[in-house]
Each structure stands twice: as structure tokens, then as C-alpha cells.
Amino acid sequence: MKNQVLILGGGIAGLTTAIALQHKNIDFMVYEAVPEIKAIGSGISLAGNAMQALGKLNVADDVKARGHLITSMIIQDEKGKYLSALDTRKFIEEHGMYNVAIHRGDLHEVLLKNIPAEKMVTGKKVETIHETADGVVVTFADGSEQRGVAVVVADGIHSVVRKQLLPESQPRYSGYTCWRGVTANKWGINHQAVETWGPAGRLGYVPIGNNNVYWFACKNAPQRDERMKNFTISDLIKNFNGYAHPIPEIISSTPSENLIWSDISDLEPISRFAFNRVLLIGDAAHATTPNLGQGACLGIEDALVVADELSRNADPVAAFQSFEAKRLERAHFIVNTSYRLGKIAQVENKILAAIRNFVVKLTPQRVNEKQVARVLNIA
Numbered sequence: 001m002k003n004q005v006l007i008l009g010g011g012i013a014g015l016t017t018a019i020a021l022q023h024k025n026i027d028f029m030v031y032e033a034v035p036e037i038k039a040i041g042s043g044i045s046l047a048g049n050a051m052q053a054l055g056k057l058n059v060a061d062d063v064k065a066r067g068h069l070i071t072s073m074i075i076q077d078e079k080g081k082y083l084s085a086l087d088t089r090k091f092i093e094e095h096g097m098y099n100v101a102i103h104r105g106d107l108h109e110v111l112l113k114n115i116p117a118e119k120m121v122t123g124k125k126v127e128t129i130h131e132t133a134d135g136v137v138v139t140f141a142d143g144s145e146q147r148g149v150a151v152v153v154a155d156g157i158h159s160v161v162r163k164q165l166l167p168e169s170q171p172r173y174s175g176y177t178c179w180r181g182v183t184a185n186k187w188g189i190n191h192q193a194v195e196t197w198g199p200a201g202r203l204g205y206v207p208i209g210n211n212n213v214y215w216f217a218c219k220n221a222p223q224r225d226e227r228m229k230n231f232t233i234s235d236l237i238k239n240f241n242g243y244a245h246p247i248p249e250i251i252s253s254t255p256s257e258n259l260i261w262s263d264i265s266d267l268e269p270i271s272r273f274a275f276n277r278v279l280l281i282g283d284a285a286h287a288t289t290p291n292l293g294q295g296a297c298l299g300i301e302d303a304l305v306v307a308d309e310l311s312r313n314a315d316p317v318a319a320f321q322s323f324e325a326k327r328l329e330r331a332h333f334i335v336n337t338s339y340r341l342g343k344i345a346q347v348e349n350k351i352l353a354a355i356r357n358f359v360v361k362l363t364p365q366r367v368n369e370k371q372v373a374r375v376l377n378i379a
């Protein structure tokens with residue numbers, strides 16, 4: 001339909017945008033490449049900024065019910081000695097902002113539940129787009145076309161539309177690779193997100209819903225390294241042998257079919273998100289390394305801003321320009337800060353790591369809180 005906003009991609013950013021447009025009574029249709037959305041994947045942490053945005057869409061309570069509330073964030077060394085411990089209840093008390101960790105499959109189910117089934121088409125892989133005088137035409141891999149009044153592009157870090165609009169923009173490899181897993185929480189881990197920085201790599205774990213624990217492990221490595229790709233649970237146990245309890249046990253109790261491996265990349269900040277009637281959002285616009293746990297959170301924030309702008313501006317070109325003016329600086333701040341934090345967290349040289357740990361330990365709590373407040377977008 002000509003007056004529809006077309007959303008390309010049914011990931012977290014695309015689905016949240018659909019819900020946000022629905023709240024503003026703006027007609028839309030979601031086009032997703034995969035034939036079927038399955039409840040797979042690992043866990044994800046949704047910080048206060050994302051939960052607040054989901055609250056405005058009336059989906060936060062459902063997310064909270066299926067996830068696990070996190071009230072402290074700990075960074076420790078491999079022996080389990082705390083480098084920093086942040087009590088995040090202050091952000092709940094003062095700003096109503098709480099952090100929830102949830103299985104990605106559960107989050108997707110909650111989002112999908114809030115979108116009428118007929119508003120999403122799967123098995124529709126976008127190939128190209130082109131603008132006309134009064135709209136945008138999207139061409140799919142099956143040869144079909146759809147016309148819309150505007151297009152919100154949420155097709156992820158490898159976005160085909162971004163490649164068409166900004167061919168020079170490329171994912172940037174971080175220098176470390178990552179494994180993720182989910183296992184039953186046999187250790188009573190409660191309300192805590194723990195990250196361990198050590199000479200053999202970094203490992204984080206956090207409780208999620210259904211009494212499970214989600215964990216990730218990052219190790220410095222060349223990009224697309226065959227050895228890393230073939231790492232098994234036993235290789236990871238050997239690698240993290242000697243790390244503080246319950247790290248080795250968490251890894252060893254993880255079913256191998258739950259192990260997910262991927263290199264970590266982001267998108268070097270790009271100078272535009274808005275291209276007349278076409279807008280890049282989510283990872284397609286500003287993929288970040290996961291070190292601040294903000295990639296999906298930013299995409300959720302985007303969804304609210306785009307819906308708000310489209311409801312205030314009759315002209316989508318003006319709406320998208322206004323979106324860009326509001327979002328560029330914040331997205332760049334998160335991407336750049338997360339990239340730098342990753343370099344610090346991934347130091348494997350013992351002397352440099354000792355200096356880093358000393359500095360992190362000395363950092364006053366109020367400095368850590370100020371940084372978290374900026375990440376959460378608290379003015």
C-alpha cells in the first residue's frame with residue numbers, strides 16, 4: 001500500500017519499530033528475510049534506557065516477567081577479586097530505570113506477540129531500493145516489489161541497503177572473537193551481572209529467566225580464525241581453567257548444541273542515517289561492540305524516536321532528518337566508548353593488565369555512576 005511505512009528486517013530494532021508505529025496509528029509492514037523466526041540464540045541484557053522505552057510501548061512488564069532483574073554489575077579479576085562493583089538500584093530508585101537479562105528467544109516472542117501476524121511477511125529478502133518522487137520501491141530476492149511512503153531499514157550490521165547507500169561503510173573487526181552459551185543456573189546466581197577480566201580472555205555471566213544463566217567469553221584472535229571456529233566446550237574449559245568459581249562449572253555444564261561462536265565487529269561511525277525517505281536504524285545504522293550491552297538498547301531507543309518523528313511530521317523526509325539530528329551523536333558516543341572499553345577489557349598482557357586493574361580499582365564509584373548515567377541517557 002502506498003501510504004505504508006515499510007520496515008526492512010524483523011530483528012529487535014525492526015519489531016520494536018513496528019510496535020511503536022502501531023502505537024502512533026501509523027500504517028506499516030515488516031519484511032523479514034528468514035522464512036521463519038525461531039526462538040534461538042543466547043541471552044541479552046536490556047539496560048534501563050531500553051526497558052524505559054519498552055515501558056512506553058506497554059511491553060516492559062512482559063519482558064521483566066520472562067527475564068531476570070539485574071541490580072549489580074561486577075567486574076573482577078580471574079581469581080574473583082573485585083575490580084569494581086556497581087549497585088544499580090540507585091537508578092531504579094531515582095529514575096525508575098531497571099536492567100533485565102532475558103533469553104533472546106523470549107524477547108522475540110514478546111515483541112512478536114505485540115504485532116498482528118498479518119503485518120509481517122517472512123521469507124522476503126530485500127535486494128535493492130529506489131526512490132520515486134513520492135515514495136520508495138523495495139525489490140526482493142524473489143523478484144517481487146513493494147511500494148511505501150517511506151522505508152525504515154533495520155536489516156542489521158551487514159545491511160544490504162546501507163551497502164547500496166554508503167558502499168564505503170564496512171563492519172570493523174574488533175580483534176576478539178566470542179562464544180556464547182546458556183545453561184541451567186545451578187549456582188543460585190541472582191540479580192548479578194559478573195564480568196571477569198583475565199590473561200586468557202574475558203568471561204561474563206548473568207542470570208536470565210527460567211532459572212538459566214547466559215554467559216559469553218571473548219578472546220583475542222585474528223578474524224575468521226579456523227582454530228577459534230572449531231573451539232569446543234572442552235577447549236573453553238581448558239582455556240578458562242583456574243578462573244574463579246563458578247566459571248569452569250558454567251562452561252562445562254553447557255550443552256554443546258547451545259554454544260554459539262562469532263567474531264565481534266562493529267560499524268565505524270557513519271555520518272548519516274537519513275537518506276530522504278529512507279532511514280537506517282539499529283545495527284544497520286550503528287552496530288556496536290557488545291561491551292556496554294547497548295546494541296539492542298540503542299535500536300529500541302531508535303524505534304521510539306522514529307515513531308515519534310513520523311507522527312509529528314507529515315513529511316517523512318523531515319521526520320527522518322529530525323531523527324538523524326537526535327540520534328547521531330548518541331549512537332556515535334556508544335559505539336566509540338564501547339570500542340575503547342573492549343580494547344581495555346581485552347588486554348591479555350600481564351603487566352598491562354595489572355596496571356589496568358589497579359586503575360579500575362581506584363576509580364571512584366561516583367565516576368562509574370556518572371559514566372553509566374550517560375550510557376543510560378540520563379540527562
Ligand SMILES: Cc1cc2nc3c(=O)[nH]c(=O)nc-3n(C[C@H](O)[C@H](O)[C@H](O)COP(=O)(O)OP(=O)(O)OC[C@H]3O[C@@H](n4cnc5c(N)ncnc54)[C@H](O)[C@@H]3O)c2cc1C
Nearest residue numbers: 009011012013033045126155156282283290293295296297
Ligand atoms: C556477543 C553479543 C552480545 C550482545 N549483547 C547485547 C546486550 O547484552 N545488550 C544489547 O542491547 N545488545 C547486545 N548485543 C547487540 C545486539 O545483539 C544487536 O545490537 C541487536 O540484535 C541488533 O538488532 P537489529 O534489529 O538492529 O539487527 P539484527 O538483530 O541483526 O536483525 C536484523 C534482521 O534483519 C533481517 N535481514 C537481514 N538482511 C535482510 C534483508 N536483506 N532483507 C530482509 N531482512 C533482512 C535479519 O534476518 C534479522 O532478522 C550483543 C551482540 C553480540 C554480538
